[in-house]
Amino acid sequence: MKLTNIVLAAGVVAAAIGFGSAQAVDISGAGATFPYPIYAKWADAYQKETGDKLNYQSIGSGGGIKQIKAKTVTFGASDAPLKPEELEKEGLVQFPTVIGGVVPIINVPGIKPGDVTLSGQVLADIFQGKITQWDDAAIKALNTGVDLPSTAIAVVHRSDGSGTSFVFTTYLSQVSKGWADDVGAASAVEWPVGLGAKGNEGVAAGVSQTVGSIGYVEYAFAAQNNMTFTKLVNKDGQTVAPEVPNFAAAAEGVDWANLPGYYVILTNEPGAKAWPITAATFILMHKTPKDDAASAAALKFFNWAYANGDQMAADLHYIPMPDAVVANIKATWAKDIVGADGKPLFVEVAK
DSSP states (O other): OOHHHHHHHHHGGGGSSSSSSSSSSSEEEEEOOOTTTHHHHHHHHHHHOOOOOOOEEEEOOOHHHHHHTTOOEEEESSSSOOHHHHHHHEEEEEEEEEEHHHHHHHHEETOOEEEEEEEEHHHHHHTTSOBBTTOOOHHHHTTTTOOOOBBOOOOEEEOOOHHHHHHHHHHHHHHHHHHHHHHHOOOSSSOSSSSSSHHHHHHOOOOHHHHEEEEEHHHHHHTTTOOEOOEEOTTTEEEEOOOHHHHHHHHHHGGGGGSSGGGOOTOOSSSTTEEEEEEEEEEEESSSSSSSHHHHHHHHHHHHHHHOOHHHHHHOOOOOHHHHHHHHHHHHHHHHHOTSSOOBBBOOOOO
16 A cells, blocks of 8 residues: 555545445444554455445544544544543443554665664654754664764654554653653653654655654554664664564563453563564443444454454554454453443354
8 A cells, every 4th residue: 555545545535444334334433543554454355245334534542532432433443542440431441453563764865674773762862852863973873884864853743642652652751761751651742843744644654755854653554655664772672673573572471361451551561572662552442332233333343353354464564462362352342342231232153
């Protein structure tokens, strides 16, 4: 998928990607741009197989959370998980769909993907405006033998409420006291420097169009558009690339079964291979939905995606949820999401 197509699909043609048949129920979702590539791919395959359609608006995690709380969509999507107490307060169920990585992307003349390595502290200093040239001594110290130009650094960040920003700023807060004290971690922060762009799509476009720029996107956007990503020095001091095995390494110790609301943050995890800006992405649904039929159809779609979508996820550099986790998620659906009659909206059918 070319970058221009991603921008159009996420912003304008979101209603065309698949589920909920025309004569049946209206199923709608909104939120995170991080998982948009895989949700679009799943939705297209699901429509071809079943004829059902999904209207998913890739508007950012903040927008998805607002819309599900307001009950204007069947499900919300967020890379910033809600804490168990907030889920309880809002009457929501939360579950993960895939795991992926957030990666720094750059547009520097003569530099190819993976040529440049950054540390967490250097990355934080760039986004705080403390490092302003690509040939700064701190960057050169990490990149012996790399011909770094004296090009000014142009920061591109998210302008919308973003789970990707939550993940990115959480990481920067963990590795830089200056960032933690002055900026902090949130879906929307007061960025010290740079230009804002909407969605992963907008940041990818902004970096592509601006020489000397740096931004951050979910890895699928970088890979699909052949964008120049950087390597990072992880918590164990190892230089790692944004690759699926390294995303998996960051998540391998997670005890999903014992996490209330599946709440987990996967940034700056230990491990020689762990990619330091790894994240799960989540779906939010009401325990007692406004529209039983739409919610049941949504659960049917996600059940299909867990059963049939693993290879599609892997093709886009996401990690599918393990079978044991999926079994836990289905048990959560059956227990916690009920219709007006008090009966579960999802019942596992024996094969």
